[in-house]
Amino acid sequence: FALRMPFVPFQPPSETALAVRQITRLAAQLADQLTAARNRLHAALATATTHAAVLAHLREHITQLDAHIVQLEDEALALVRKDDTLRRDLELLDSLPGVATRSALRLLGELAVTPVAFTPRQLVAHAGLDVVRDRSGTSVDKPGHISKRGNTWLRRTIYMPALVACQHDKHFKAFNNRLLAKGKKPLQAIAAAMRKLLHAVAAVLQHKQPYDPNKLFALS
Secondary structure (H helix, E strand, O other): OOOOOOOOOOOOOOHHHHHHHHHHHHHHHHHHHHHHHHHHHHHHHOOOOOOHHHHHHHHHHHHHHHHHHHHHHHHHHHHHHOOHHHHHHHHHHHOOOOOOHHHHHHHHHHHOOOOOOOOHHHHHHHOOOOEEOOEEOOOEEOOOEEOOOOOHHHHHHHHHHHHHHHHHOHHHHHHHHHHHHOOOOHHHHHHHHHHHHHHHHHHHHHHOOOOOHHHHOOOO
8 A cells, every 4th residue: 555555644633623623522512411401401390399499400500501612612713713724714614504603613623633625525424424225135225324434523513504504595495395306305305415515515615715505506
């Protein structure tokens, strides 16, 4: 392999990029805890026998988690704004449909540490959203499904922006409706939208140009 392939020296990610990934991943973990805490509060409020001290503790815990998440995201944003490359990439990601500052930060945290620029197809595979099929001879031929073999953090991060884009962006909505009209299940259509959005992520970062919806999916 060393004789046949050209040598490409490893380029370690910057300390800032690593710090942004660490911070955004912790914020995502706290967001999961926040969702669980809100569910516990909802369940506690559903019964009249829940003691007031329990409700007070749950509400305080939710407030603390929410404050910690905001603080972490502010710290990540401050780091990004001090780095010209990261700041520009964040602005490009923020131009994508369904992507707000929070999801743009998390996307940047996962992508800024990669040593090379991914092609759209490579980025989809890196996120574990590539389609695989289980086949064996003539007896096993299962429907295609996403591999889930890639970066779980990236796959989780792109889900909500894709869902929002399908609901509010006319280009993604048309793309989603076309898949549904062809008989795709809603989850299959959302997975396809996630792949489509990752194609846009790769494009804006590679060409350093804001999102152009007509290049991604032109309306007929």
